[in-house]
Structure formats: structure tokens, C-alpha cells
Amino acid sequence: MDEVELVVVGAGPAGIESALIASQAGVEVILIDTSPKPGGQYFKQLPEPFKSDDRSDHQDKAQRLFQRLGSSSIRVFNDTLVWGIFEGTKPGSWCLALYGPGAPQRVNSRAIVLATGAFDCSIPFPGWDLPGVITAGAALTMVKNQRVLPGKRVVLSGTGPLLFASAALLVQAGAEVVGVCESSANLLRRGLPYLPAVWGQWGRMRSGPRSLWGRERPRVLHPTHCRTN
């Protein structure tokens, strides 16, 4: 059975970065990810047969990270599922059960970093389980990575900046965005305490106003207009 000092689960930006830091400190690392390519949702890569000349800063950052990963001694298992974590045979060790082509069935590790990421937190409402209702994350993946529209007419509902980013992208892609139902009464005011965190994130600061006030601006509905029965 493979034995390492550290297994990192999840090859998104956080997982890759932590694997790199550990590896640079001389730790033997295995990095495991469920997708065919590293990147996670944030740096999600186009499928292999799709070709695109993407020169955005975002893609540039992703490529630089993948290059650092490629030139490290980290062993990467893509397309691999971690279906269980058990106590190892040695005291203080863990045994990870894997499923994937090219991956061993089990790996023993002294430590594990779980960088399995986040997914959309949905608030249930009547009918939310029916086809046609999808998460904003799903809409972004469909449009960006698969180039397919989830629908022709779209209403976005929820809270936070992802809603506006999704709306802007959907409009660009040709969907009719009927409205954005922002459930927070005053998103900008509530965001003020976090202002110092955006210092230096100029690229994102540029894309914010573009989705709020740009040419492709969707109609923003206030909470009072979005009540459901």
C-alpha cells in the first residue's frame, strides 16, 4: 500500500497551494481530485477536446498554478474519488479508500488536508426540485465550460455578488434575464465592512460595476417584488 506523509483531497486553488507549500517544505504529498483536470470549480478547465484562446488574467493565474504543480514532486491522481477515510493500521495514521483509473485502492497517510471546496447553499421553496431550477454555480459551469444555455428566459434569485456575475454572463450568452431577485435589502451597505478585503482585487472590482451597470445589465428586483406564495 502507498504510504505518504500528507494527502490533499481536492485540487482547486486551495488544495494545490497547500500541497505545494507542504511539498516545498520537503513533505511527500499525494493530491487527489475527482475531476479529469485540476483546478476545482474556481479554475475549472475546458474539457480536453474544446479549444479556446483564453487570455484572461484568470486563465493566466490558473496556468501559472498548474505549471508550479507540474514542476513539483507532488503525485496527482485526477478522476479519482475518495470514498472513505478510515483509521490506519499504524497508530496516528489514516487510510484513504480511492476509486479511479490509475489510482491505488488505498493510501496510508499521516495527515490529510480536506480542500473539497464549497457548493451553492440553496434555500428550498415549493418546486425547487423540478427541472428548470438550477444553482448559479451550475449556470456558470454550463455557460463557461460547456457553452450551453440552461434556458432562454431566466430569473436569478438569492443573494451575493455571484448572482450578478451569473446574470451578466447569461445575458452575454444570449439568455433573457427577466430579473435578479436579491434577497438582501441593502447589499452594498452590508458589504461595506468587507471593503478592506477587496484592496488589490482590481480585476474583480472592474467586473463588479460591469455586471451592475454595464450595457448588459439585468433588471434588479428588490425583495418586495420577489415574494413567493
Add this chain to the structure above:
Amino acid sequence: MRITKSTSDLPALRRGKTIEVTIDGRKVQAFEGELVSTVLLAEGISIFGRKHTTGRPSGIYCGMGVCYECLVTINGTTNIRACQTFAVDRMVIETAGQVKP
């Protein structure tokens, strides 16, 4: 509906080779690199399966493999996530069928 135009946030893209898949007995054209969910949506199919307990229709929801709402039958194997499976040439996809209007 496939997106064909390119914009500032959607740089020009070339899809993979043309392939042919069968959806509920009907042959349709698709492209290498497309997920099964993409091919179904492009064909206007939104009902992928039905909930085992209630029979209510279900389709793609999370698009990232965590919710298991998009299960279809592929080459005779049931309960395959459409959003995590790439379409390949001569793949046979079966959905739970569409509702009559």
C-alpha cells in the same frame, strides 16, 4: 441551446469532433468534450429522470456532481450522473421520458 457567439467573458471556442449519440432511441449529433447533460439540454430535454420515491421529474441541478438529480441510464447502466459524464461516439442515453403537454 448551444452558445455559438463569443464575447468578452466567453472567448472564441472550437468544440471537439462531431459524434453521434442515441437519446431515447433517437440519433442526435453532439461534440466531443460535451457532457451528457449538455447534449440533453441542447436537444431541449430537461427531464432527465424521476425521483425513485415520488416519481416527480428531476433534471440537472448542481452541475458539479454533488446532488445526484441528473441521473440517466447510459449504455444500459442505470443511475449515471449526466453532469459528470462526457458524451462519446455511439453512446446510448436513456432518460425517464418527457411529460406530454
